Structure formats: structure tokens, C-alpha cells
Amino acid sequence: MTLKLDKVNRGPHLSTLVASSISREIAQGRLKPGDQLPTEQALATTFGVSRNVVREAIARLRSEGRIWSQQGRGAFVADATNATVLTIDYETLQRADSFRNLFELRGMLEVQIAALAAARRSDADIAAMEEALDGMRTAPYGSVAWLKNDLGFHRAVAEATQNPYMGQFLVFVSERVRESILAAGNQQKSDDMARTTLGEHERILAAIKAGDAKGASAAMTRHLAGAASRVGLPGGEASAKPASPARHSRLRKAVRGQAAG
Amino acid sequence: MTLKLDKVNRGPHLSTLVASSISREIAQGRLKPGDQLPTEQALATTFGVSRNVVREAIARLRSEGRIWSQQGRGAFVADATNATVLTIDYETLQRADSFRNLFELRGMLEVQIAALAAARRSDADIAAMEEALDGMRTAPYGSVAWLKNDLGFHRAVAEATQNPYMGQFLVFVSERVRESILAAGNQQKSDDMARTTLGEHERILAAIKAGDAKGASAAMTRHLAGAASRVGLPGGEASAKPASPARHSRLRKAVRGQAAG
DNA sequence: TCTTGTCGTGTTATCATACAACCCTGATTG
DNA sequence: CAATCAGGGTTGTATGATAACACGACAAGA
Numbered sequence: 001m002t003l004k005l006d007k008v009n010r011g012p013h014l015s016t017l018v019a020s021s022i023s024r025e026i027a028q029g030r031l032k033p034g035d036q037l038p039t040e041q042a043l044a045t046t047f048g049v050s051r052n053v054v055r056e057a058i059a060r061l062r063s064e065g066r067i068w069s070q071q072g073r074g075a076f077v078a079d080a081t082n083a084t085v086l087t088i089d090y091e092t093l094q095r096a097d098s099f100r101n102l103f104e105l106r107g108m109l110e111v112q113i114a115a116l117a118a119a120r121r122s123d124a125d126i127a128a129m130e131e132a133l134d135g136m137r138t139a140p141y142g143s144v145a146w147l148k149n150d151l152g153f154h155r156a157v158a159e160a161t162q163n164p165y166m167g168q169f170l171v172f173v174s175e176r177v178r179e180s181i182l183a184a185g186n187q188q189k190s191d192d193m194a195r196t197t198l199g200e201h202e203r204i205l206a207a208i209k210a211g212d213a214k215g216a217s218a219a220m221t222r223h224l225a226g227a228a229s230r231v232g233l234p235g236g237e238a239s240a241k242p243a244s245p246a247r248h249s250r251l252r253k254a255v256r257g258q259a260a261g
Numbered sequence: 262m263t264l265k266l267d268k269v270n271r272g273p274h275l276s277t278l279v280a281s282s283i284s285r286e287i288a289q290g291r292l293k294p295g296d297q298l299p300t301e302q303a304l305a306t307t308f309g310v311s312r313n314v315v316r317e318a319i320a321r322l323r324s325e326g327r328i329w330s331q332q333g334r335g336a337f338v339a340d341a342t343n344a345t346v347l348t349i350d351y352e353t354l355q356r357a358d359s360f361r362n363l364f365e366l367r368g369m370l371e372v373q374i375a376a377l378a379a380a381r382r383s384d385a386d387i388a389a390m391e392e393a394l395d396g397m398r399t400a401p402y403g404s405v406a407w408l409k410n411d412l413g414f415h416r417a418v419a420e421a422t423q424n425p426y427m428g429q430f431l432v433f434v435s436e437r438v439r440e441s442i443l444a445a446g447n448q449q450k451s452d453d454m455a456r457t458t459l460g461e462h463e464r465i466l467a468a469i470k471a472g473d474a475k476g477a478s479a480a481m482t483r484h485l486a487g488a489a490s491r492v493g494l495p496g497g498e499a500s501a502k503p504a505s506p507a508r509h510s511r512l513r514k515a516v517r518g519q520a521a522g
Numbered sequence: 523t524c525t526t527g528t529c530g531t532g533t534t535a536t537c538a539t540a541c542a543a544c545c546c547t548g549a550t551t552g
Numbered sequence: 553c554a555a556t557c558a559g560g561g562t563t564g565t566a567t568g569a570t571a572a573c574a575c576g577a578c579a580a581g582a
Contacts, residue, residue, distance in 0.1 A: 014565075015320050039533060050566045052313065055535085056320040059276050063321040064346070071534045072573030081412070085325070086347040086433045088426075101424040108377075112369045151342075163362040165349075169430070172347045275536075300562060311537045316564085332563045333544030 014049050015056035020089075021047070022057065026066060026077055037067065037075040088176050099180040100233060106173045107224045110154065113170060114204060114220035115213040117160035125160035129153055129205050136201065141194035147178070153201055157208065181231060193230055200226055275310050276317035281350075282308070283318065287327060287338055298328065298336040349437050360441040361494060367434045368485045371415065374431060375465060375481035376474040378421035386421035390414055390466050397462065402455035408439070414462055418469065442492060454491055461487055 022043075025031045037043070040058070044051040058075055061067045065084035069075035092098050117125070135149030151174060158167035200223035207215035283304075286292045298304070301319070305312040319336055322328045326345035330336035353359050378386070396410030412435060419428035461484035468476035 013320075013323075016324070019324070041533085052316075052565065052567085055313075056317050058534095059274075059317040060320050060324040062274075063277070063280070063324070069534070070574080072532080072575080074533060074574095081432065081436055083433070083436075084348060086429065087345060098426075101426050104424055105426045105430065108373045109369070112373065116369075163365055165359075165362050165366045168347065169366065171342065172344070175342050175344075302562085313536065313538085319563095330563070331545080333546080333561080335545095335562060 014047075014053045015060065018043070018047055018049065018054060018057035019060045022061060023066060031077050033077050033079045035077045037077070039074065086172075090179075093176060093180045094183040099177070102173060102177050102180060103228065103231075103233060106170070106177055107221075107228075109166070109170050109173060110157075110224060111217045111220050113158050113161055113166050114208065114216040116163070116166070117157045118208045118211055118213040118216035120162050121160035121208055121211075122162075125156060126205075126209055128156035128159070129208070132156055133198070133201055133205060136198060141191065141197070146194075150197075151175075151178075153205075157204070160208065196226060197223075197230075274317075275308075275314045276321065279304070279308050279310065279315055280318035280321045283322060284327060292338050294338050294340045296338045298338070300335065347433075351440075354437060354441045360438070363434060363438050363441060364489065364492075364494060367431070367438055368482075368489075370427070370431050370434060371418075371485060372478045372481050374419050374422055374427050375469065375477040377424070377427070378418045379469045379472055379474040379477035381423050382421035382469055382472075383423075386417060387466075387470055389417035389420070390469070393417055394459070394462055394466060397459060402452065402458070407455075411458075412436075412439075418465070421469065457487060458484075458491075 022031075022037070031037070037058075038046070040051050040054045043054045047054065058067065058069065062069060062075075063085075064087065065082045066078055067075050068078050068082075088098075088102075093102075132149045132153035135152065136146055139145035139149060151171070154174065155167055155171055158170045161167075200219070203219040204216060204223060207219050283292075283298070292298070298319075299307070301312050301315045304315045308315065319328065319330065323330060323336075324345075325348065326343045327339055328336050329339050329343075349359075349363075354363075393410045393414035396413065397407055400406035400410060412432070415435065416428055416432055419431045422428075461480070464480040465477060465484060468480050
């Protein structure tokens with residue numbers, strides 16, 4: 001088996017390059033689950049690095065659950081389902097369709113979370129949301145402080161579900177969405193957007209405060225539709241239930257604007 | 262002389278122990294974002310291991326986005342939002358409330374995914390679901406083959422959304438739920454459960470096949486309620502919209518049964 | 523023939539040391 | 553005062569050695 005392993009070009013860390021190279025071999029199917037990797041020594045020579053670097057790369061892949069190794073035997077490719085971490089590599093983040101898909105996933109989470117939050121929120125949760133909203137009011141639209149408080153609001157909503165995983169997942173997805181927006185580059189802001197966005201948040205908060213689950217998810221749906229249009233996505237589809245079965249209608253190039261919250 | 266055994270508990274890999282030890286320091290706030298870690302040499306001596314092991318641990322934490330390092334300066338704790346991977350450590354998985362919360366998150370995803378799948382499924386998606394269902398029919402309830410096809414069915418539904426992240430997230434959460442069930446240990450099966458579960462799946466498939474988004478999510482809700490009761494959880498709350506604002510009603514001990522699909 | 527024990531080889535796990543690349547600081551020097 | 557340079561400290565990488573473990577080969581014994 002001659003794995004197509006190129007010599008690594010100098011970059012941030014050699015171990016990172018080696019790890020992603022092996023990872024690519026696995027992702028592209030040249031290394032299937034159960035296969036044994038070349039020995040550390042062999043990998044070291046083929047990559048042109050020291051065995052130490054190879055070991056750091058393998059330690060990383062092992063922590064991700066992609067491979068497992070045993071002393072005296074070797075390293076083997078693990079089953080895909082054994083992945084103990086959920087990761088989205090930076091390369092795919094830069095594709096326009098992955099942005100759209102991430103945004104859709106985020107919307108799905110947010111709408112449901114809003115409904116749960118309305119049913120379970122405590123007074124402390126309400127206070128956290130109001131604090132974040134205040135922070136957004138004083139910060140200029142699109143600034144770091146604004147984005148921070150925006151994320152903080154949504155996190156507070158997620159934490160109001162009393163289910164810690166909700167916040168964990170939502171923040172993770174939201175951060176990927178934000179990175180994806182940054183990767184797309186260009187942005188355009190206006191004071192109008194700030195007012196609109198703030199109003200959307202206020203309606204969400206009001207519904208949650210009132211314990212109105214249905215209203216909260218509706219307000220969140222509106223907010224996400226607005227956010228989608230502000231970043232150049234067709235709004236309706238970002239909601240949980242698409243009106244039309246627009247099959248395979250992905251790959252829109254338009255990703256404009258920065259503040260997507 | 263084996264005096265090193267006192268410094269670190271023997272485990273799978275020293276680097277793993279060091280990594281989780283540092284990770285715990287960060288999680289418990291003794292190391293805050295921006296703080297500088299001790300030097301590799303210092304960590305090596307305090308842990309009683311070689312610098313090489315420390316480097317493997319740091320390589321792992323760096324890949325997870327928990328810390329960042331620069332040559333000539335040192336290693337620093339990164340912001341929590343910079344985490345590039347989503348991970349749920351095994352310890353918290355074993356707690357009963359985390360199981361309940363994970364199940365709720367999974368339910369939220371499944372119900373929405375079913376609706377999307379009904380709107381977007383292709384013929385190939387339908388074929389994949391039917392194949393998985395066939396596999397469940399021939400395998401004994403709760404067996405490895407049964408669980409594999411069960412997961413395969415839900416994965417097929419997720420892939421029918423034409424959004425790869427849906428499947429990625431769902432499989433991740435489902436695997437954690439399964440691990441959590443296994444951690445709880447005891448299980449009880451019956452042919453009755455097999456028939457019931459199969460019927461629930463068939464109704465989901467029928468709704469998706471018909472393009473009935475509302476029916477699909479309803480069928481999935483019923484399925485999840487059934488699965489919840491089969492593993493000893495109160496069924497209704499696992500659905501997306503809890504009937505009552507049962508605040509802080511977590512920490513149920515009853516986690517019985519294995520096949521939760 | 524079958525079992526069992528031993529040994530040798532290959533591999534990973536760990537250790538130890540050395541050097542290169544780089545950052546930071548402070549003294550030197552123009 | 554500013555620029556430069558030397559030095560120490562830290563991470564990044566290379567190299568060699570040793571320990572722990574897996575596995576097959578092979579011979580001795582029943």
C-alpha cells in the first residue's frame with residue numbers, strides 16, 4: 001500500500017501538518033477503519049520529520065478518536081462512530097454552502113431552545129438576557145462588544161432551558177457560523193440594522209419572560225429570518241420548516257455582511 | 262524503583278493523564294483564559310514525566326483549541342469560545358441527569374430533522390431508510406446489528422435533509438446517548454419492544470415518503486416518547502415542547518434498558 | 523499430535539539530551 | 553535618544569536509547 005503522502009511544507013506546526021495529512025488519508029478512504037498505520041518510524045521518514053513529531057500528531061488523532069494505538073502492536077484506524085469529539089475543520093468552513101447549512105442548523109436549535117426557555121426560565125436567566133441586551137444597546141453595531149453581547153443573549157436563552165448541552169451546542173455552532181461569516185470577508189452595517197436587530201431580540205425576551213413558548217419560537221424564527229437576510233441568505237429557508245420542498249437548492253454564493261445575530 | 266506511580270495514576274497513556282489534568286485546571290477556573298501555563302520543563306518535573314509526554318499533551322490541547330502556544334514565548338489558555346471541537350468527557354456522561362439532557366437534545370434534533378427530511382428527501386434517501394429498516398427486522402432486538410441499523414435509519418433521515426451537519430451532529434449526540442445508556446448498565450428487552458419500535462420507525466418512514474413534514478415530526482415525537490419510556494425516562498418531556506414548566510426536575514435515577522432508538 | 527515455555531523481532535511508550543528558532547529584556551553603543 | 557546587539561528563557565525539532573508489550577517461530581516435553 002503506497003499512501004500518497006507528500007512531504008510536508010513548512011507551516012505552523014509540523015505535527016499539525018502530519019496530523020491533517022493522516023486525517024485526510026482517512027477521510028478520503030485511502031485508510032479504512034481497521035487498517036494499520038505505518039510504523040511511527042516509517043511515517044517519520046516518509047514525512048521527513050522526527051519520530052517525535054509523528055507521535056504528537058498521533059496523540060492528537062487519538063484524542064479525536066480517529067485512531068487507536070496499543071503498545072507493541074501499532075496504530076489502527078478507528079470506526080467513524082467512535083469519534084469522541086465533534087469538529088468542523090477550517091477548510092470546509094470557508095465554503096459558501098457550509099455556511100448556509102450551519103446557519104440552518106443553528107436556526108433549528110435556536111427556535112426549539114427559545115420554546116424550551118420560555119417554559120423553564122428562571123429570574124436569573126431573565127436578568128442575564130436583559131444584561132446582554134443592555135450591552136448591545138450601548139455598543140456600536142457589529143463591534144466586538146456588540147457581537148459579544150449578542151452571543152451572550154443567545155447563550156442566556158440556551159441556559160434558560162436548564163439543559164447545559166443546549167448552550168454548549170448552540171455556542172459551538174454559532175461560533176462556527178461567525179467564523180464562516182468572517183471567512184467570507186465583506187460586511188456592511190447600518191444603524192437601521194442595529195435598531196431592527198435590537199427589536200427582534202426584545203420581542204424574543206418579552207415572549208420568554210411571559211412564558212409564551214409558541215411566541216418565543218415565533219419571535220426567534222423572525223429574528224433568524226432577519227439575520228439571514230442581513231447576511232445575504234434567503235430568509236425563509238433558515239427557519240425550521242421550509243415552505244417549499246426546494247430540493248438541492250444549495251450553493252448560493254451570496255454571503256455578505258458580518259453581524260448575523 | 263517505581264516511585265513514579267505515586268505522582269500519576271497509571272492509565273492508558275501518560276500524555277492523556279497530563280492533558281486531562283491540565284484540562285481540569287482550566288475547566289475549574291484555576292487557569293483562566295490568557296494565563297500562561299508553566300513551562301514544559303516545569304510541567305514535566307511536577308508531573309514526574311518527560312518533557313516529551315508533556316508536549317504530546319499540549320499538542321492535544323492545542324488541537325482542541327483549549328490553549329495556544331508560540332515558540333519562544335510559552336503556552337497560554339485560550340478563550341472558551343475558541344474551542345474548535347465539541348467534546349463531552351466520559352465522566353459527566355455517566356451522570357443520570359446528563360443522560361436525560363442529552364436525550365432531550367437528541368429529541369429536539371430528531372423532530373426537526375424529520376420535518377426537513379420529509380420536505381427534501383430523495384429516492385436514494387428513502388432506499389437507505391428502507392434498507393436500515395429491513396436490517397432491523399432481521400436482527401434480534403438490542404443486538405449489535407439491531408443497534409447499527411437503528412442508528413443507520415436515523416442517519417439516513419438526517420442525510421435526507423441534504424444538510425451534512427445534521428447527520429454529523431445527530432450521530433454525535435446519539436452516540437453519546439448510547440454510551441450514557443451503556444454506562445448505566447442494566448437492560449431489559451422483549452419481543453414486544455421490537456415490534457413497537459419497528460412500527461414507530463415505519464410510521465416515520467411513511468410520513469417522510471409522503472413528503473408530510475408535519476406527520477414526520479409527529480411520528481418522530483411519538484417514537485422518541487416511546488424510546489424514552491423504554492429506557493425509563495418520563496416520555497413527554499423528551500419531546501420538543503414540554504407540556505408543563507417542570508423546572509429543575511432533573512436527576513432521575515431510573516435509566517434502564519439499552520436500546521433507546 | 524498437542525501443549526507449553528522460551529526467545530527473538532518488531533512496535534509503541536517513555537526518557538534523556540542536544541540544538542535550532544524565536545521572543546523578550548536590558549545593556550551597549552553610535 | 554535611538555538603534556543594535558548579546559544573553560537568557562521558551563518552544564520546536566531531531567536523535568538515540570531503554571522499557572513494555574505483542575506476536576510468531578521454534579524447540580522441548582507429554
